[in-house]
């Protein structure tokens with residue numbers, strides 16, 4: 001446990017050791033503001049709800065989170081420090097947990113910094129704070145799922161760009177699975193159970209219900225098991241191809 | 245119980261069998277040198293010993309702990325400097341060493357004490373707060389070495405530890421290894437054969453994933469053609485000396501004239517196996533009235549033995 005904590009601290013500090021972290025946070029906040037205020041025109045709508053704000057998150061995460069995750073293992077591979085790290089008395093599970101949690105907390109910080117949007121809707125009316133809290137929780141969980149895909153892809157290669165692209169592609173598949181257009185394309189020939197199966201693995205399907213303020217156990221379990229599943233795959237990849 | 249004991253270690257990478265059943269033991273107080281041509285499998289053996297790679301078959305124990313079943317205990321006893329000396333470049337020397345100390349399970353004041361001691365042992369005082377990336381290669385090497393010594397491990401595995409160091413630093417690192425060797429088991433790999441003579445109490449020559457020799461450096465040198473050869477310098481020009489006279493001595497197998505470019509005669513006398521010929525040779529020179537300027541007995545040339553052993557193996561396969 002203390003090893004996970006040490007790795008967690010090192011990684012989190014690592015984010016802030018370079019300007020990249022600040023650039024990331026600024027871009028995240030800027031895009032959030034741009035989409036929420038300029039594109040979705042939250043002011044003009046005059047609704048005291050963060051619906052339109054959360055709507056953009058699956059798309060923002062699509063590019064930003066693979067960028068946060070790409071370095072986690074790829075950099076260890078490139079510099080060879082993976083050999084140092086994994087010959088210390090630390091298990092692969094502990095190492096993955098430390099890195100994942102550091103990245104997740106980092107994204108959580110960026111998410112927390114969007115609080116002015118909450119203040120805005122409070123100014124616009126009387127928002128349901130419960131719904132907003134659930135929305136934030138859902139968004140954070142979904143970010144974890146994106147991250148787990150990112151960290152797994154990062155373990156595959158020593159090239160950060162490759163890891164970024166792989167993660168974006170897989171995350172995109174997880175988004176698209178819930179899209180009406182995509183589902184209609186399947187509709188013509190796929191049986192109903194398959195349609196349900198495809199729709200049920202989509203980030204959108206699960207995020208939308210959380211976003212409405214419904215904290216359904218099934219959705220939480222979906223994201224949690226997705227995270228654990230991808231982290232498990234990450235462990236397998238590291239075990240199998242440590243030295244390449 | 246040996247500190248390190250390997251039992252038929254094998255490692256296969258796809259079509260390549262990099263290590264083909266390697267067994268050896270290292271006792272406390274020993275410094276074992278791993279020699280072998282590029283691609284022989286030295287680093288692969290070390291990576292298995294340090295639990296980075298899982299052997300395809302066979303196993304090893306570190307201080308009695310199996311590297312497969314009890315890997316965490318084995319790792320705690322081991323300090324390791326991997327081949328290319330990877331270190332976290334974005335950290336400072338101190339920050340990095342503190343991180344490793346934490347990972348080694350130390351807390352609070354003990355971290356400071358451990359780090360300070362390692363900094364002192366590896367002469368890192370001047371670069372304590374420097375970012376590792378900005379250090380010269382030699383200093384980075386020393387940071388890597390310091391990292392492996394933090395927990396004062398009974399087993400040290402160093403993959404080419406003096407690679408890229410200047411002659412002074414090489415010397416320092418070797419004396420450090422010698423100083424530590426009394427109560428540790430150390431395995432180092434190197435391509436510098438003088439290093440083996442300087443620090444190793446035993447040498448293993450590996451080629452193509454197999455152990456070809458496992459001897460003390462002195463015993464290895466006995467196999468050299470030059471072992472026991474006498475280099476004789478006589479204070480006379482070529483004309484007045486007959487090298488053939490030495491060939492008639494009982495222990496001499498062969499006499500070779502060396503061109504040196506001065507006005508003296510340089511001869512190398514090769515002995516028959518086991519014969520000591522220096523005394524006889526000087527005696528003969530005195531008898532003939534040839535003035536001896538210098539006489540030196542060679543202990544043998546490890547480079548020659550190494551070439552001999554590893555190329556012979558190459559021809560066989």
Ligand SMILES: Nc1ncnc2c1ncn2[C@@H]1O[C@H](COP(=O)(O)OP(=O)(O)OP(=O)(O)O)[C@@H](O)[C@H]1O
Pocket residue numbers: 243244257260262280281282283284285286287288289327
């Ligand atoms: N991860 C890997 N995947 C595939 N082959 C590998 C891998 N690691 C090592 N090898 C192969 O195993 C063999 C032994 O390599 P190793 O690095 O152990 O040699 P070495 O004795 O350390 O050589 P050097 O003196 O050059 O450091 C080589 O043929 C190498 O190509």
Ligand SMILES: [Mg+2]
Pocket residue numbers: 286287288327403
């Ligand atoms: Mg090597």
